[in-house]
Amino acid sequence: MSRVRGEGSRRGRRHKASIFAALGDETRLALLTKLSEGRRLSIARLTAGSSLTRQAITKHLRVLRQVGLVRGVRRGRERLFELDPGPLEEARRTVDRISRQWDEALARLKSLVED
């Protein structure tokens, strides 16, 4: 009902794009994969396997945090990060919407040809 015809959900497109943009980096995908294992990890731990510096990883974590893919809580002298799958669901729905719309359009066109 809030979806105006023909606009194809222009509302929030900027936000959805920012989620994909956050996912659109090899290093950040690797960070998310590590965090998806369930353990909360400090910046130092997340940096460990990487060839990048701690500060580079810190910047990537900030990008992930800004779109809500990750949360950081302070524990003593370290900050532990954990995954938040919320935005992932949103990304999945966006991908599904485009894919489904395409399938339905193809089906319509096909039925026109066949009749």
Place this chain on the structure above:
Amino acid sequence: MSRVRGEGSRRGRRHKASIFAALGDETRLALLTKLSEGRRLSIARLTAGSSLTRQAITKHLRVLRQVGLVRGVRRGRERLFELDPGPLEEARRTVDRISRQWDEALARLKSLVED
């Protein structure tokens, strides 16, 4: 079988990231949405509704084409673009994998606490 333990599918992470990066732009998401309606559209048509120049749109289309999200065929003096949902499926699977791994990890941790 080809998935080595512990690497979390490092193979192709660069490629997956490039797909998300292609999706991570408001203008490109809008282009994909238009193309998902099923009609093949020329560059001029795709530019029509936008505030950007034709060349800017052309560059965005090139990005989409490089990751296979879009295909362009020549018809006379114009080039018609159409969507290819293949990479969308791949993106969806990547998102699902991270999400699922997180859920399973949480379930494991929870069962440890409850026992």
Place this chain on the structure above:
DNA sequence: CTAACATGCAACCTTTTGGTTGCACATTGG
């Protein structure tokens, strides 16, 4: 207390992105 550890912050640098303008070239409608 104090050395080692985990971060935070800022300045700086290079490469990539996202856009524009200008001009050349191919196609097509009359």
Place this chain on the structure above:
DNA sequence: CCAATGTGCAACCAAAAGGTTGCATGTTAG
């Protein structure tokens, strides 16, 4: 034929991304 239409290509630009180094600050183990 030839003006209008649709692209392609290259040069150029400003801003954003991705990284690094250096230094300051908070915490904790002994």
